[in-house]
Amino acid sequence: MEHIKKHHMRSIFKSGHRITVEGPVQAEEITRLAFHPDLDAFRRPTEQQEALAEIAALPEGRIIIAHENETIIGYVTFHYADDCERWSEGNMTDLIELGAIEVADDYRSLGIGREMLLTALEDQYMENYIIFTTEYYWHWDLKGSGLNVWDYRKMMEKLMQTIDMTWYATDDPEICSHPANCLMVRIGSQVPITSEEQFDRVRFRHRFMY
DSSP states (O other), X not given: OOOOOOOEEXXXXXXXXXXXXXXXXXXXXXXXXXXXXXXXXXXXXXXXXXXXHHHHTSSSOEEEEXXXXXXXEEEEEEEOOOXXXXXXXTOOTTEXXXXXXXXXXXXXXXXXXXXXXXXXXXXXXXXXXXXXXXXXXXXSOHHHHOXXXXXXXXXXXXXXXXXXXXXXXXXXXXXXXXXXXXXXXXXXXXOOHHXXXXXXXXXXXXXXXX
């Protein structure tokens, strides 16, 4: 499958901050900019910046960034699932994962996550993909947000609904291990029915479930 990427950019002004949201960006752009030290939810900031550059260089990889001046203050990643995960078992070239979304602490509650997702979906080629994301409560910043696990899940669901992602059932053990965990999915308008059927076989290993 050919992966076509069309760059989009938007500027927003929130609470005294003039922020540029753009992507998909090239690896060189990620390494050129500074990386906010609070972007440490998944690994140390320098390592996360390197990881984003590596994803951007992948044929299917897409990185959307938000930056103020010359500092990245948020990002969203899209890429194939890791080979060790069930979501790679179908060998689907049109199934991509919304792998991570993060915004630096001082910029939260400004709607930047929403703006990054909207920028990603401005590229009409995204209609050729099934986009999925796995939400696990142990990845959520419950302490920093002050939210309980259910309110945080509602917040994440609302954010993902920005791009019409909806809850999908699955028998994946990690997702089923806690009722707050969930699978959210968006099926693009150009995705063939054969891919939808293959995705059903991936998300349910037991045929009687679907």
